[in-house]
Amino acid sequence: xxxxxxxxxxxxxxxxxxxxxxxxGDTLDSTTAKTTMPTITKNISYLxxxxxxxxxxxxxxxxxxxxxxxxxxxxxxxQDPTIIARTGWTADNLIDAINSSxxxxxxxxxxxxxxxxxxxxxxxxxxxxxxKFVQLLNTAITFAKxxxxxVFVVSIPDYGVTPFAGGQDAVIGPLxxxxxxxxxxxxxxxxxxYINITPISKQAATDASLIALDGLHPSIKMYxxxxxxxxxxxxxxxxx
Numbered sequence: 001x002x003x004x005x006x007x008x009x010x011x012x013x014x015x016x017x018x019x020x021x022x023x024x025g026d027t028l029d030s031t032t033a034k035t036t037m038p039t040i041t042k043n044i045s046y047l048x049x050x051x052x053x054x055x056x057x058x059x060x061x062x063x064x065x066x067x068x069x070x071x072x073x074x075x076x077x078x079q080d081p082t083i084i085a086r087t088g089w090t091a092d093n094l095i096d097a098i099n100s101s102x103x104x105x106x107x108x109x110x111x112x113x114x115x116x117x118x119x120x121x122x123x124x125x126x127x128x129x130x131x132k133f134v135q136l137l138n139t140a141i142t143f144a145k146x147x148x149x150x151v152f153v154v155s156i157p158d159y160g161v162t163p164f165a166g167g168q169d170a171v172i173g174p175l176x177x178x179x180x181x182x183x184x185x186x187x188x189x190x191x192x193x194y195i196n197i198t199p200i201s202k203q204a205a206t207d208a209s210l211i212a213l214d215g216l217h218p219s220i221k222m223y224x225x226x227x228x229x230x231x232x233x234x235x236x237x238x239x240x
Contacts (some may be wrong), residue, residue: 037161044238046070047108047143049094049136050115053157054085056223058212063220065154066112066229069234076238082108088116091132098139110234111140114154116179120172137190149237151192152230155180156217157201164216169205193223193233202218 048054048066062071066081084101086093094115096240097106106221113136137151144150156179159165160172180198187194203220203225204210210222218226 001075015238042077044073044076044110045108046078046081047103047111047140048081048085049098049111049113049140050085050154051089051094051118052085052087053114053117053154054083054112054219055087056217058214058217059220059223063223065218065223065226065230068220068223069112069230072227072231073235073238076235078238088118089115090122090124091115091129091136093118095132095135095139098136103143106143107145108143109145110150110152110237111144111156112152112230113137113140114156116156116183117159117176120156120175120179126178126182129179130186133183134190137186137192139190147193148213149193152234152237153183153192153194154188154226154230155183155194155196155198158198159201159216161202161205162211162216164214173202180229193237195230195233197229200225200229210232 045117046066046069053063054066056067061067067081070078070081082103084094084097084103086097089097115136116129116133137153140151141148156176158169158173158176160169160176165172176198180196184194184196201210201222204218204222210219210225211217212219
């Protein structure tokens with residue numbers, strides 16, 4: 001199993017403890033995370049970079065999207081992910097964490113990157129976000145052995161539809177769209193894969209089962225929908 005570099009933040013926007021007991025009613029049936037894939041006799045390493053959406057705040061580890069993704073692609077030889085993510089992290093925080101993580105110089109077979117919700121929530125500059133997102137993209141490409149087709153950017157979900165937002169969806173949604181416009185544009189420029197899960201996240205407006213018990217983060221069911229969108233794109237890249 002890959003070393004899991006998973007840190008938690010006790011304060012901030014996405015700041016519930018992940019060290020507590022598994023949440024009742026929000027656990028993952030491992031059979032739902034599997035799919036039939038051509039078997040490749042190779043260990044595929046996976047690095048996941050992000051924030052609370054990557055560590056799976058308020059769900060168990062197996063329910064987070066990186067672990068569901070690795071399980072779904074296990075027939076390809078995908079191993080458990082190495083994760084650098086923390087609740088509350090901005091793009092700047094993620095850059096600092098990567099630099100101090102001890103994995104500099106290592107490479108992986110593919111990389112996912114999902115970052116930006118805390119830049120928006122904290123009212124940080126979109127100009128700064130663009131600059132730091134480009135830096136993170138270049139870092140992700142380096143981690144992926146320079147292979148741009150093995151980098152997968154995941155869009156920022158719209159938390160404006162959650163109970164946490166208090167009915168401010170008309171304000172939050174357009175701001176999330178602006179940050180996603182930046183990461184989409186820069187992903188296209190860099191030639192990496194871009195997977196838009198934001199429309200899926202908006203389904204939580206009418207389906208409470210897609211929201212975790214904290215009233216903010218995605219449930220395992222929501223993450224499974226993300227993985228349904230992400231997995232085919234990764235599988236196509238991994239196919240011989």
